[in-house]
Amino acid sequence: xxxxLPRIPHTGGIPEGGISYFDIGISxxxxxxxxxxxxxxxxxxxxxxxxxxxxxxxxxxxxPILEEDIAFSNIAQDELGHSLALYTLxxxxxxxxxxxxxxxxxxxxFTCCRFVSYxxxxxxxxxxxxxxxxxxxxxxxxxxxxxxxxxxRDLSEKxxxxxxxxxxxxxxxxxxxxNATEDSHRRMQEAVDQAFPQxxxxxxxxxxxxxxxxxxxxxxxxxxxxQWLAAxxxxxxxxxxxxxxxxxxxxxxxxxxxxxxxxxxxxxxxLRQLVADLQHVYQSAPGASW
Numbered sequence: 106x107x108x109x110l111p112r113i114p115h116t117g118g119i120p121e122g123g124i125s126y127f128d129i130g131i132s133x134x135x136x137x138x139x140x141x142x143x144x145x146x147x148x149x150x151x152x153x154x155x156x157x158x159x160x161x162x163x164x165x166x167x168x169p170i171l172e173e174d175i176a177f178s179n180i181a182q183d184e185l186g187h188s189l190a191l192y193t194l195x196x197x198x199x200x201x202x203x204x205x206x207x208x209x210x211x212x213x214x215f216t217c218c219r220f221v222s223y224x225x226x227x228x229x230x231x232x233x234x235x236x237x238x239x240x241x242x243x244x245x246x247x248x249x250x251x252x253x254x255x256x257x258r259d260l261s262e263k264x265x266x267x268x269x270x271x272x273x274x275x276x277x278x279x280x281x282x283x284n285a286t287e288d289s290h291r292r293m294q295e296a297v298d299q300a301f302p303q304x305x306x307x308x309x310x311x312x313x314x315x316x317x318x319x320x321x322x323x324x325x326x327x328x329x330x331x332q333w334l335a336a337x338x339x340x341x342x343x344x345x346x347x348x349x350x351x352x353x354x355x356x357x358x359x360x361x362x363x364x365x366x367x368x369x370x371x372x373x374x375x376l377r378q379l380v381a382d383l384q385h386v387y388q389s390a391p392g393a394s395w
Contacts, residue, residue, distance in 0.1 A: 140198050140199055141312075141313060142311070142312065142313025142314060142316045142317050143195075143198060143254070143317060143322060144195050144198050144199060144200045145216065145311045145312045145313055145314075146311045146313075146314060146317060146322075146323065147191050147192075147194055147195040147198075147200070147257075148191075148192070148195050148200060148206065148216060149216040149217065149218075149311045149368055150191050150245075151187075151188045151189075151191035151192045151195065151206065152188070152215045152216055152217035153188075153217045153218055153221050153238075153307070154184045154185070154187040154188035154191060155184070155185065155188035155207055155217070155383075156215070156217045156221040156222055156376070156379060157184055157221040157234075157235075157238060158180075158181045158182070158183075158184030158185040158187075158188060159181070159185075159379060159382075159383055160221065160222075160223075160224075160225050160231075160234075160379070161177045161178075161180050161181035161184060161225075161231075161235070162177075162178065162181035163225050164177040164178070164181075164225065164228075164231065165177070165178045165181070168228070169228050173228075176274055177231075177235075180235070180271055180274070183267050183268075183271065187264050187267075188203075188207070189203050190260055190263075190264070191260070192206045192207065194256055194257070194260055197256070204387070207383070207384075208383070208384045208387040208388065209384075209387075209388075211380075212372065212376050212377045212379075212380035212381070213370055213372065214370065215367075215370070215372065215376060215380065216311065216312075216367065216368050216369075216370060217367050217376070218306040218307045218309060218365075218367040218368065219303065219306050219364050219365070219366055219367040219372065219373060219376075220234065220237075220238070220300075220303040220304050220306050220307055220364065220367075221234075221238070222367070222372065222373065222375045222376040222379055223303060223373075223375055224375055226296075226299075227292065227296075229282065229289075229292040229293050229295065229296040230295075230296045230299060230300060232275060232278045232279060232282065232293075232296070233279065233293065233296035233297055233299075233300045234296075234300050234303075234304070235271070235275040236272075236275035236276055236278070236279045236337075236340075237300055237301070237304040237307075237337060238304070238307070239268060239271045239272040239275050239276070240272065240276075240333055240336045240337050240340075241304070241307045241308075241329070241333050242264075242268050242271075242272075243265070243268060243269075243272055243336070244329050244332045244333045244336065245261075245329055246261040246262075246264050246265045246268065247261075247265065248323065248324040248328075248329060248332075249261035249323070250262070251321070251324075252321070252322050252323065253320060253321040253322055254322045257322065276340055279293070279340060279341070279344050279346075280340065280343055280344050282344070283341070283343075283344025283345055283346050284343075284344055284345060290345060290346075293344065293346055294346055294347065297341060297346050297347075297348065298349075301348060301349065301361065302349070302361045302362060302363060302364050303364040305330070305359070305361075305363035305364065305365070306363055306364045306365045306366070306367055307333075308326040308327070308329055308330040308333070308363075309326070309363070309365040309366075309367065309368040309369075310326050310368065311368050312368070312369075314326065334350075334357055338350070338357065349361040
């Protein structure tokens with residue numbers, strides 16, 4: 106799990122033991138960075154990580170085999186650690202503390218994509234969702250290598266080191282299960298039919314993202330989606346799995362409607378129940394020290 110970034114007070118001062126990119130002075134950084142759109146972007150990514158980490162943790166004690174029980178428990182822990190790091194970076198720009206963001210916000214205020222909030226379903230769906238999510242995270246975190254915002258570059262590099270193992274695990278499962286028995290292949294095809302339109306929602310723009318693109322902090326979502334497709338299509342084809350895509354020359358045209366709305370807080374009831382479960386213990390004793 107990632108060690109969280111140092112906590113930075115909202116006063117604009119440089120924290121004790123701060124890392125090198127704060128040497129320019131956080132107040133100077135505030136003047137050149139579009140804070141609100143960047144906070145929205147970081148919070149959305151953190152929400153994604155928090156929610157999918159919670160969904161992955163639901164397999165603890167229930168996965169088909171012990172090896173996958175342990176694997177998904179470890180992946181869940183990593184995703185929660187990534188959410189903490191992203192919330193902490195958002196806090197350095199003026200967002201609330203990570204515990205407030207995760208445990209005190211109402212579910213209607215989350216901006217995770219809808220994809221991560223759906224129930225875990227059967228194991229085939231979980232594997233497919235994790236694979237599609239892992240490929241998207243690889244593309245996104247690699248794109249941050251050219252970000253004009255140093256802290257995002259540094260954090261993404263650390264996240265990528267752990268995500269490489271997630272991707273290796275989920276990609277391997279997709280290929281093995283897709284090419285296994287007839288029943289296994291059928292279940293994986295049903296999973297991709299369900300998960301692919303949902304996964305497109307990962308590339309829904311966050312509030313103010315155009316300003317971040319203009320400032321060269323992030324790359325356009327459409328560009329990331331194109332790179333994601335270039336990664337997932339060969340893997341799924343190797344697993345003999347069909348996608349709702351049409352090829353025209355070198356171009357791929359999507360033939361299904363993207364399941365969007367999460368970035369604009371248009372959520373489903375699945376997220377309401379998940380957040381209630383996630384926050385239950387914390388809110389059972391408000392203000393308590395654990």
